[in-house]
Amino acid sequence: MSIDPASSTPVFQQIVDHLQRLIASGVFRPGELIPSVRSLALELRVNPNTVQRAYQALERDGVVAARKGVGMVVTDGAAASARDHAHASVLDSFRSGIRSGRAAAMSDHHIRNTFQQALIEPDSESPP
Amino acid sequence: MSIDPASSTPVFQQIVDHLQRLIASGVFRPGELIPSVRSLALELRVNPNTVQRAYQALERDGVVAARKGVGMVVTDGAAASARDHAHASVLDSFRSGIRSGRAAAMSDHHIRNTFQQALIEPDSESPP
Amino acid sequence: MSIDPASSTPVFQQIVDHLQRLIASGVFRPGELIPSVRSLALELRVNPNTVQRAYQALERDGVVAARKGVGMVVTDGAAASARDHAHASVLDSFRSGIRSGRAAAMSDHHIRNTFQQALIEPDSESPP
Amino acid sequence: MSIDPASSTPVFQQIVDHLQRLIASGVFRPGELIPSVRSLALELRVNPNTVQRAYQALERDGVVAARKGVGMVVTDGAAASARDHAHASVLDSFRSGIRSGRAAAMSDHHIRNTFQQALIEPDSESPP
DNA sequence: GTGGTCTAGACCACT
DNA sequence: GTGGTCTAGACCACT
Numbered sequence A, B, C, D: 001m002s003i004d005p006a007s008s009t010p011v012f013q014q015i016v017d018h019l020q021r022l023i024a025s026g027v028f029r030p031g032e033l034i035p036s037v038r039s040l041a042l043e044l045r046v047n048p049n050t051v052q053r054a055y056q057a058l059e060r061d062g063v064v065a066a067r068k069g070v071g072m073v074v075t076d077g078a079a080a081s082a083r084d085h086a087h088a089s090v091l092d093s094f095r096s097g098i099r100s101g102r103a104a105a106m107s108d109h110h111i112r113n114t115f116q117q118a119l120i121e122p123d124s125e126s127p128p
Numbered sequence E, F: 001g002t003g004g005t006c007t008a009g010a011c012c013a014c015t
Helices: A011-024 A037-044 A048-060 A078-103 A108-120 B011-024 B037-044 B048-060 B078-103 B108-120 C011-024 C037-044 C048-060 C078-103 C108-120 D011-024 D037-044 D048-060 D078-103 D108-120
Strands: A064-067 A071-074 B064-067 B071-074 C064-067 C071-074 D064-067 D071-074
Touching (some): A011 A048, A037 A048, A048 A064, A048 A071, A078 A108, A078 B011, A078 B078, A108 B078, A108 B108, B011 B048, B011 B078, B048 B064, B048 B071, B078 B108, C011 C078, C011 D078, C037 C048, C048 C064, C078 C108, C078 D011, C078 D078, C108 D078, C108 D108, D011 D048, D011 D078, D037 D048, D048 D064, D048 D071, D078 D108
Antiparallel strands (some): A064 A071, B064 B071, C064 C071, D064 D071
């Protein structure tokens, strides 16, 4: 997991999105603890306040719950809700790309090819 | 053309992207003037300074040139460069969606179906 | 004579400076007419109002005088005053360069070498 | 450091040039913070937006990098790049002075003497 | 505290 | 009318 401090997406939002995906994918399961604010802050090289803010957003969304003296626990319905969250966010990205392409007069054929290219490429990671 | 002031994408960047697409699609052709700072600001209900900032970014990118007392003229190579810009931005959206989906353990099959759904839906416009 | 519309020096000021130099160098002598507003505007591809403004500044400085129905005539003391003007402007440029160099911790030796380089180079014109 | 609000050189550009020189001369070294937007604005009695604009230009030039919540840090290669910037700006001033002098029919001897005068004079500071 | 973005409104040079 | 610069002051994310 990596954060892009230069992105226009706020860092706390990047953290929220990432945890939603980890829950959707089953890395964190209902009843389990997510990392403590401090440990995640250290790992992401981010201020603890920022992680705190992300955790509060997740709590508001009902995917985690605070247990005093213990930590943040993944709630029971979280997996399904996180999957919905992830699906919606994927759909949003695709819609936004399609809208951009059409506005630039790209054909649907061209747009679909561009998607296929992105799906196939070996490594969508960070090529510095 | 519409701006979303609530988006995390800065307003001036939304304007840059939009004009790049309009130039890529041939709505504004080399040698033509793009709308004046003031008129576009009125149309988008945005502060003139914000439009100004977008226009200066477009000038740095070399797709328009300022002519004192006249306006901003689309440069000769602008169409091709704007198409590159548009293609890159579409590709970025798709990559980002694909990365999110995979992080959430969606199968490539599921991801492709989601894309197909976005491509087919009648109205990518205003989904509340 | 050429104008740089992108320079931070206003166009009308560039015209004033240029005419001062032409008078200093004897291209235009006392009693002679300088080009009409219209002809100079055409030659420089500039709006007549801008040339007009430059001429008014020259008139205020006393280097030319308007003669109704005739044009702008170079005044008697103009040559000497234009030479002063030119000398002062050269001195200003050098001072400014020297100040910049010293602020950047360049040695006087280095600064003098840079000057020598500029003095010797074959063509200080416009290498596009 | 002082700003001339009456100069035809924009204030934000004066700030850029000045910081480039301070970095070139080693006053600010790689890894160090330059003054905050607000503090420099106060010191120069200039609007924070104007300083902000200068800082973003410096960031585009790659001599500083923004760190959220911390400040603008001088980058590693900045010193060399700032020295290039300073040298180029000194050379530009000298070229411009030489061009003016020649256009006014000053001899190279006279031009060189003028330079020498500027280099020797005790106080290039505030000539009224 | 830090930088990033935005609104509101002014004055300037230029066409 | 056009773009370019600047002031004044606000709110945001982040440390």
